[in-house]
Amino acid sequence: MRTAIYTRVSKSDGTQDPANQQRELLLFCERQGWEVVEVYTDFASGKRSDRASFRRMMDDASKRKFQAVLFWAMDRFSREGIEPTLMYLRQLGEYEVGFRSYQEPFFDSAGPFKELMIAMFASFASLERAKISERTLAGLAKARAQGRVGGRPKVEEDGAKMRAFRKLKERGLSVRKIAAEMGISATTVQKLAAGA
Numbered sequence: 001m002r003t004a005i006y007t008r009v010s011k012s013d014g015t016q017d018p019a020n021q022q023r024e025l026l027l028f029c030e031r032q033g034w035e036v037v038e039v040y041t042d043f044a045s046g047k048r049s050d051r052a053s054f055r056r057m058m059d060d061a062s063k064r065k066f067q068a069v070l071f072w073a074m075d076r077f078s079r080e081g082i083e084p085t086l087m088y089l090r091q092l093g094e095y096e097v098g099f100r101s102y103q104e105p106f107f108d109s110a111g112p113f114k115e116l117m118i119a120m121f122a123s124f125a126s127l128e129r130a131k132i133s134e135r136t137l138a139g140l141a142k143a144r145a146q147g148r149v150g151g152r153p154k155v156e157e158d159g160a161k162m163r164a165f166r167k168l169k170e171r172g173l174s175v176r177k178i179a180a181e182m183g184i185s186a187t188t189v190q191k192l193a194a195g196a
Helices: 019-032 052-062 082-094 114-145 159-170 175-182 186-195
Strands: 002-009 035-043 068-071 098-101
Touching: 002 019, 002 052, 019 035, 019 068, 035 052, 052 082, 082 098, 082 114, 159 175, 159 186, 175 186
Parallel strands: 002 035, 002 068, 068 098
Antiparallel strands: none
């Protein structure tokens, strides 16, 4: 069976490595006698729908470049919530492409409880995301109670920076060009413009 492998880790800073997932999944395919067509790997949050390799994998699935997708676990495949995850799995079904979770072998498009398993694992992924969000909000509330304020620092009332901005603006430069000249972000330039 022609198989695609999908792996994902959340960070691309070197603290997380998809090599462990890849090695185990490749060995599994070898034991099953499945031909690995391609390995798709993302370094991005599973909550994001714009993961480049995931999008490419779904596009290749629509072209039937493989017959099945093997992934490490449901939370590696998607953590976007119940509806988006179900949509992806149903899309694979429409493309006549199967799926299999390595860590959850009962989560298999060929299994008898396919729809129930899809709903359960998508639900668990969504609950996990909600818990993370709750912990984040609790942490922010604690920080505020201790007098700390999160977010980016406000644009400083820097007279020299404002004078430089005004000179560049008088020359008719665009926001992007001013940002490049001053070595600051376009958003910061817009904030300077609002305060000018």
